[in-house]
Amino acid sequence: MLRERLGDRISEEELSMVRRSFEVIGDIVIVDIPDEIYHLKDEIVKAILEKHRHVKTILRKVGEVSGDYRVANYEVIYGRETETIAKEHGCKFLLDPTKVYYSVKLSGERERIFRLVKPGERVLVMFAGVGPFAITMAKNAQPKEVVGVELNPEAVRYFRENVRLNKLENVKVYEGDVREVVPRLEGKFDRILMPSPNNAQEFADVAAIKAKPGTTIHYYTFAGVEEEKELPGRVEELFSPYLKGKATFVRRCGNFAPYVHRYVVDLVVEDVFV
Numbered sequence: 612m613l614r615e616r617l618g619d620r621i622s623e624e625e626l627s628m629v630r631r632s633f634e635v636i637g638d639i640v641i642v643d644i645p646d647e648i649y650h651l652k653d654e655i656v657k658a659i660l661e662k663h664r665h666v667k668t669i670l671r672k673v674g675e676v677s678g679d680y681r682v683a684n685y686e687v688i689y690g691r692e693t694e695t696i697a698k699e700h701g702c703k704f705l706l707d708p709t710k711v712y713y714s715v716k717l718s719g720e721r722e723r724i725f726r727l728v729k730p731g732e733r734v735l736v737m738f739a740g741v742g743p744f745a746i747t748m749a750k751n752a753q754p755k756e757v758v759g760v761e762l763n764p765e766a767v768r769y770f771r772e773n774v775r776l777n778k779l780e781n782v783k784v785y786e787g788d789v790r791e792v793v794p795r796l797e798g799k800f801d802r803i804l805m806p807s808p809n810n811a812q813e814f815a816d817v818a819a820i821k822a823k824p825g826t827t828i829h830y831y832t833f834a835g836v837e838e839e840k841e842l843p844g845r846v847e848e849l850f851s852p853y854l855k856g857k858a859t860f861v862r863r864c865g866n867f868a869p870y871v872h873r874y875v876v877d878l879v880v881e882d883v884f885v
């Protein structure tokens with residue numbers, strides 16, 4: 612569609628950049644338009660609107676996801692409103708991608724996790740964002756309780772709203788830095804998620820405080836393809852001052868940059884030393 616509309620005014624490389632970044636969140640489309648083809652912006656907008664008729668707003672990504680809150684900068688190139696409702700695995704998520712992190716591309720990983728959750732589990736989701744891991748699991752599995760901790764006040768506001776929107780009573784939301792909030796939580800957890808691949812490595816000691824033998828930790832990290840084989844050993848090593856764990860599973864669950872991917876490593880805890 613884009614190729615037909617833009618003809619030979621766009622190179623294959625530029626087209627692939629537009630396509631690679633393309634993401635639909637509710638009725639918002641996010642797209643990367645390199646500076647070199649910015650003059651084709653209106654054509655690109657038209658092509659998107661022809662294919663996605665329900666679209667209310669189109670955002671151009673003008674910087675990579677960055678900072679503690681993991682939010683990118685955007686330019687509104689069509690429409691005005693930047694708040695939307697994304698639907699995923701029978702759940703609704705109210706959010707504004709210009710203020711909080713949310714990625715549709717993680718929805719497959721969310722499903723893998725909620726299929727692992729056994730009835731009656733207590734689950735801790737560190738770095739919980741607007742609640743997609745916590746809420747899809749509370750809706751599609753039968754945990755006793757899911758506790759989410761998030762630093763970005765805007766994400767926390769949406770997370771609380773999303774718990775209400777999805778009519779859930781077993782999801783608790785805490786605002787703050789996991790380093791301060793998690794040690795104050797009651798008891799230990801059967802499952803701990805650390806879905807913040809850029810800084811999860813700084814919080815292995817915090818996760819360990821809330822783990823017990825049998826707990827599964829889902830640890831997320833960025834790594835190059837060539838590092839894939841070493842990841843299980845590296846994650847066991849990272850946690851080794853605080854707990855003994857066995858990495859039982861590793862997989863790629865998204866890409867970050869050319870040749871750099873997001874990985875998840877599942878670590879089953881055998882013993883805790885803290």
Ligand SMILES: C[S@@+](CC[C@H](N)C(=O)[O-])C[C@H]1O[C@@H](n2cnc3c(N)ncnc32)[C@H](O)[C@@H]1O
Binds near residue numbers: 681717741766810
């Ligand atoms: C990559 S996003 C993932 C959000 C969510 N898990 C998801 O998949 O949509 C990481 C989140 O961690 C939050 N965060 C970063 N550092 C944190 C900290 N020290 N304590 C609590 N949350 C933190 C950010 O605000 C951001 O919302």
